[in-house]
Amino acid sequence: MTRLFTSSFSHIILFIGISIMVVPVWMIFASSTHTSSFIYSHGLQFFIGDSFHENYLRVLLYQGGFFKEITALKMFFNSFIMATGVALLSVFTSLMAAYALVYYRTKYATFLFWLIFVTILVPLELRIFPTYSVMAKLNLVNSYFGLIVPISASAIATLFFRQFYRTVPDELLESAKLDGANTWRFFIDFLVPLSKTMIIAMFIFMFVFGYNQYLWPLLVTSSEQYWTVVMGLKMMSGSIVHRFAFVMMSMVPPVLIIIILQKHFIKGVFQDK
Amino acid sequence: MSFLDLKNITKIYPNGTKAVHETSLSIDEGEFMVFVGPSGCGKSTLLRMVAGLEEITEGEITLDGNLINEVDPSERDIAMVFQNYALYPHMNVYNNLAYGLKNRGIDKQAIEQKVNDAAKLLQISDYLQRKPSMLSGGQRQRVAMGRAIVRNPKIFLFDEPLSNLDAKLRIQMRLEIKKLQQKVGVTSIFVTHDQTEAMTLADKLAVINNGVIEQLSTPIEIYNNPKSLFVAGFIGSPQMNFMEGELKNKTLSAEGFEIKNVKSDYNGEVTLGIRPEHLSQSDNGLINLTVDLVEQLGSDNLVYGQLKDKKDFCYRCPGNLTIKKGSKLSLNIDNDNYFIFDKSSGKRVN
Numbered sequence: 079m080t081r082l083f084t085s086s087f088s089h090i091i092l093f094i095g096i097s098i099m100v101v102p103v104w105m106i107f108a109s110s111t112h113t114s115s116f117i118y119s120h121g122l123q124f125f126i127g128d129s130f131h132e133n134y135l136r137v138l139l140y141q142g143g144f145f146k147e148i149t150a151l152k153m154f155f156n157s158f159i160m161a162t163g164v165a166l167l168s169v170f171t172s173l174m175a176a177y178a179l180v181y182y183r184t185k186y187a188t189f190l191f192w193l194i195f196v197t198i199l200v201p202l203e204l205r206i207f208p209t210y211s212v213m214a215k216l217n218l219v220n221s222y223f224g225l226i227v228p229i230s231a232s233a234i235a236t237l238f239f240r241q242f243y244r245t246v247p248d249e250l251l252e253s254a255k256l257d258g259a260n261t262w263r264f265f266i267d268f269l270v271p272l273s274k275t276m277i278i279a280m281f282i283f284m285f286v287f288g289y290n291q292y293l294w295p296l297l298v299t300s301s302e303q304y305w306t307v308v309m310g311l312k313m314m315s316g317s318i319v320h321r322f323a324f325v326m327m328s329m330v331p332p333v334l335i336i337i338i339l340q341k342h343f344i345k346g347v348f349q350d351k
Numbered sequence: 352m353s354f355l356d357l358k359n360i361t362k363i364y365p366n367g368t369k370a371v372h373e374t375s376l377s378i379d380e381g382e383f384m385v386f387v388g389p390s391g392c393g394k395s396t397l398l399r400m401v402a403g404l405e406e407i408t409e410g411e412i413t414l415d416g417n418l419i420n421e422v423d424p425s426e427r428d429i430a431m432v433f434q435n436y437a438l439y440p441h442m443n444v445y446n447n448l449a450y451g452l453k454n455r456g457i458d459k460q461a462i463e464q465k466v467n468d469a470a471k472l473l474q475i476s477d478y479l480q481r482k483p484s485m486l487s488g489g490q491r492q493r494v495a496m497g498r499a500i501v502r503n504p505k506i507f508l509f510d511e512p513l514s515n516l517d518a519k520l521r522i523q524m525r526l527e528i529k530k531l532q533q534k535v536g537v538t539s540i541f542v543t544h545d546q547t548e549a550m551t552l553a554d555k556l557a558v559i560n561n562g563v564i565e566q567l568s569t570p571i572e573i574y575n576n577p578k579s580l581f582v583a584g585f586i587g588s589p590q591m592n593f594m595e596g597e598l599k600n601k602t603l604s605a606e607g608f609e610i611k612n613v614k615s616d617y618n619g620e621v622t623l624g625i626r627p628e629h630l631s632q633s634d635n636g637l638i639n640l641t642v643d644l645v646e647q648l649g650s651d652n653l654v655y656g657q658l659k660d661k662k663d664f665c666y667r668c669p670g671n672l673t674i675k676k677g678s679k680l681s682l683n684i685d686n687d688n689y690f691i692f693d694k695s696s697g698k699r700v701n
Binding site: 247249250252253254255256257258259260263267268271272 | 402403404423424425426427429430431433434435437439440441450451454455498502
């Protein structure tokens, strides 16, 4: 009897928590499927209306911005390029940096590592003007390259990979050496497959991080051609249902990435060996 | 020139520790060499220098006529079995065995042939598709050996490969390693701190202490004729009994007894060593033992007791003798089977 009570009690708590998180999202979605005049007169809706196709298609293809040069579709494309670029590049650089820090007899390796680590304390927002100035001088303003590169060095990911490499037993390296593997082969054949789950976890983190960027893309792009989804959230004008539809769609890419990779994600973050 | 030659090898670690001290030794082709010694004596360091995993501070190592001091481990054509096996956790058994061959650019069919042959030899054919985490200790051990065999290297190196196994499996694997080595005929070096393993496996045994080879010979010669106090104490189980004494004009006087006509011209303080198995009971023997404890092993009894001066002493007798706790035994040394060592230097003097 007590067990039944405690288990139903915890379920009720869970249910309340989930409701608090899901209901607003659901209401935005439901409302985005009505016509705007209906929303203005009846308020937010809980049930789905019949303007789904009309609203979402219009938002995707509407020429927005001041110069009417950008569509939501293009923003999704830009965001996707940027998020993927940031994720790939930061995972790649962190893997390599951690490899060099752990496996090469670099002088002051620990000091160098902490130097990298300290950059966590200096976020992009703090160094945004010098960074912009560098990008401007390199003529990389208004380019995907300029969007991606300055935020693609991740101290956190380097920390994760470094800590993981340090748990890999030395005998594995020695054994691989005797089996004829050079340092590069050891990296490719051993460390990369062994850290697969962690690579995927870091990829998701960095993808979402790149996707959520607002200030940097705002600064480094003056052409509407390079607007990203998060910028669009602020910039898009239009009726309330179209904004709702845009908000709903903006959630899709990160959610999709997590759904697809979640199995590895959980394994990666909570890996115990 | 022999197959593997170590000439005046010295290893000093960056922190100043001297692990190996001017060690020279040579191993013939097909020979099974065992390095034995207590932990930290430098035996593993010596092995790792042969493998190329440690830099050599001084000295030369030649393998098959070539100086290999500066040769990268991957180019030395040496295979090593590690204490914790160091199997590749993300590869299945087949790929564990095949990896070294792939790196040598051998074609796929030949690899398959070699891996299957090695697997058959080691009876691991059924596990080829499994990951190491799904294997038992003994199976992992076999895979580690397979990885060494499959490459047909110039030398096998074993770094205490049996110490992670349980007692029964250890004895079984010990036999298999010996059989395998005889079958494949590859020159091998085996490092262990277990003197039984060392005795049973070795064609030649190097007893190492504090970075120096104390004695290098066949196991039985080392057992019968230990050159120093350390070797005498280390080889043999249960350990040799030691007692203090003085040697003067070919007469040894120890606590409570004398031995005359000792074959030595040494005069001075000495340590007398007698193996527990070289004693037998007699009516008026040299040594009087008060029994504290009897370990019955079945075939043998190990009798532990004290001498007059309260010193511990062990006597091994056949298992069919009944000896009671508290009884007094009178023991004689069989056939002059005793060893006398200089007390200060530990060198053998008889």
